[in-house]
Amino acid sequence: MIAITSTLVCGITLWIAYMNKARCAGGTFEESGRSAIFDVIKDSHVCYSDIQYLWLGRGINEHVFPYITGGITPDGQLTGGAVEYPVLSGLLMWIGGIGSHNDADFLFHSALLLAPFALLTAYLLARMAGPAALLWAAGPPLILYAFHNWELPVVATAVAAFYVMTVLTRYSLRDRAIAAAVFLAIGFCFKLYPGIFLPPLLIYVLVGEHPLREKRFDVRGALMVAATAIGTVVAINLPFALAGYDGWRASITFQQLRQADITTNSIWYWGLGPLFANTRSGYDTFQDMVSVASPTLIVASFALACWLGWKKYQLSGIYPWIGVSGAMLCGFLLFHKVHSPQYTLWLIPFLVLLEVPWGLIVAYLMADACVGIGVFRYFYALGAGRNADFEQNIVQIGVWGRAALLAIFFLLFIGARARSHGRLGVPGAVGLDLGSVSADRHIAPPARTAA
Known part of the structure; x- marks a missing residue:
């Protein structure tokens, strides 16, 4: 029952998410098929989406099949049918563009393509974790980011x-x-x-x-x-x-080639960037440092997560592979030079599946909203020539709050138990399969029940 409920709730949330983004689409169209209102309100109304934005510049409006033609210039500009995402995302973009004559059509068709994946996620999470799946199905991140990107x-x-x-x-x-x-x-x-x-x-x-x-x-x-x-x-x-x-x-x-700039929402831009921002040579030095430090720390966080998981295995006899996976994701999000707001959707399933304090989850959602909403208001203030100190402070609260909580989740995920609601008929059985319960619960192998 909870799986059906979660799926239905997710459907309602997706409708709200689409209507939120659709505020930027429609009305009068330019010759290119771009909604005239898009550039006017995308930041002030916080209805911007990469889906609508990339209607132009990637060959989608011309219905060019991706990757087969095109390339990239030395300064990082994509040409022809090249897109910046792996091939299956590019293929989805192309399919969404079929039959689309403007960016509003493209947003709508893309939403139809993407929605079933969100519904499936809601259903599967509910089967695994019960009511906690509503964090995915009805949470603010799905409203903000369901149709922000792919x-x-x-x-x-x-x-x-x-x-x-x-x-x-x-x-x-x-x-x-x-x-x-x-x-x-x-x-x-x-x-x-x-x-x-x-x-x-x-x-x-x-x-x-x-x-x-x-x-x-x-x-x-x-x-x-x-x-x-x-x-x-x-x-x-x-x-x-x-x-x-x-x-x-x-x-x-x-x-x-992508750099840690104002659009990346990373700790690198907001933490290290101001120390080198005064000169062009300083900016280049900053980018060179990030290009080395970011992948180095990401790899180190991966190794640390796997090692901590191994220590857990030595104590309990079960390697917590999902907890370790979640910790590795936290390391990636924390240290990567790009931390787009929609990446929060990657993290939510781990917050559903693993027992971490709900207070920390609420805090993360609040920090995420500071970035996901605040950054666009910040861009709007800058574009309007207004004093943007307030908006900048909101963004920084989000960036640093999110970073601190990712570091906490990194440690919590590895030792966390699963959120089990008895799906397998044996208390703790789901947790045992996830490899995240303590040694004193290892009484018997997990029950073998049909899905």
Whole structure:
């Protein structure tokens, strides 16, 4: 019942989310198909979306198939049919543009494409975590970001991987992990981040999921899971790379060239940037530092998360792969040079699945709103030539509040228990599958029940 309720509530939330973004679309259109009102109110009314914005500049309005043509200039400008996202997101953008004659059509068609992924996510989360899934289905982030960018498909694939591993326990661990690897690989081809969940999954397969049984490392199983993920990514990307390498490679180059600027909402811009902002040489030095420090700290956070997960495994006999995955995501969000507001949708499933204090969750949502709403009001104030000190302070409260809470979640996720509402019929069974319960709860292997 809760799964159906969550899905229905999610549908209502998606309608509100669409109406919020649709305020920027429609009315009088320019010759290009751009809504004349878009540039006038997108920041002041906080109805901006990348979906509507990218109607122009990526060949979507000309219905150009992505990646096959185009490339990127030395200064980072995409040309032809190149887009800055992995191939499946680019394909969705192209499909949304079919039959669209203006940015309002494109926003509407894209919303129709994206909505089922959000509904599926709501349903799967409710099956795994019960009423806590309403945090996804009815939470402010879905209203703010559901149709801001193309995040919903990638979140759905990550959640599907968790669902396969934790609910479909009638199948062997190796079979479930192979299926989960396929979902993570597909997610990687939408928006790269699910790929970082593969190492914890491999470790989980390697050590097994039953704490009381004799431990025999399943090296072959782990290798099969890795091969499945790699093979899936290659199979999806190879046709695009062969048909138009320059256009396909441009999406990678674009992200490599992107700088930590006022649009990135990262700790780098707001923390380190002001120290180097006085001169052009100082700005270049800042960007060079970020290009080294950001990936270094991200990789270090990944290694730390996996190591802490291993320490947990030594104490409990279960490797907390979902908790470690969540911690790795926190490390990525904290240290990456770009932290777009809609990335909050990536984090919400972990807040649903893992037991972390609700007070911290509410605090994170408040900090996120300071960024997700405040940054556009900040842009509006700057564009209008007004004093933007108040708006800037709101944004900084959001940026630093969010960063502090990500650091806290990094530590909490690894040791967190699952939010179980008895889906498997055995108290704590879902938590056992997630690998996040304490050692004193390891009384028996998880129940084998049908999904």
